[in-house]
Amino acid sequence: QVQLVESGGGLVQAGGSLRLSCAASGRTFSAYRMGWFRLAPGKAREFVTSINWSGSTPSYAESVKGRFTISIDNAKNLVYLQMNNLKPEDTAVYYCAAALRPLKYDVWGQGTQVTVSS
Numbered sequence: 001q002v003q004l005v006e007s008g009g010g011l012v013q014a015g016g017s018l019r020l021s022c023a024a025s026g027r028t029f030s031a032y033r034m035g036w037f038r039l040a041p042g043k044a045r046e047f048v049t050s051i052n053w054s055g056s057t058p059s060y061a062e063s064v065k066g067r068f069t070i071s072i073d074n075a076k077n078l079v080y081l082q083m084n085n086l087k088p089e090d091t092a093v094y095y096c097a098a099a100l101r102p103l104k105y106d107v108w109g110q111g112t113q114v115t116v117s118s
Contacts, residue, residue: 002026002107004096009112016086020112022079022096028053031107033099034072034079038092039111048094049081063089086116 008020024031035050049070051058058070069082079096093113097105 002028002031002098002100004098004107004109006094006096006109006112009094009114011115011117012086014087014116014118016116017082017084018086018114020081020083020094020096020114022081022109024077024079024098028074028077030100031098032102034070035097035099035105036070036079036081036094037097037105038090038094038114040092043092046092050099051079083114086114088116088118090114091116 003025005023006020012018031053033050033052036048037045038048039045047061048064049060049068051070051072053074055072067085071080093111095111096109098107099105
């Protein structure tokens with residue numbers, strides 16, 4: 001089974017940057033696509049971005065386009081989320097997820113808190 005552990009969250013001022021990391025272990029070859037989601041208090045879980053394990057076809061939510069970048073180093077089993085020009089609205093717990101089948105995210109990390117102050 002694939003296992004995921006996120007890190008890199010923290011407190012940052014509006015306009016600042018953070019880079020989140022997701023370390024994958026186990027049968028990483030079984031992953032089809034990797035994604036980042038976020039959950040803020042009182043809000044529904046939101047898709048942020050995703051990328052194929054091969055590093056192809058990245059996708060972004062409209063709210064983060066131009067500010068966030070997903071990347072993957074499959075040789076090192078690492079997925080990154082570079083977040084620039086952060087806004088208070090980006091405050092949430094960010095989760096890394098793995099889709100073992102196309103468009104079906106079955107494996108999730110524990111989450112990492114991102115707090116953006118204004």
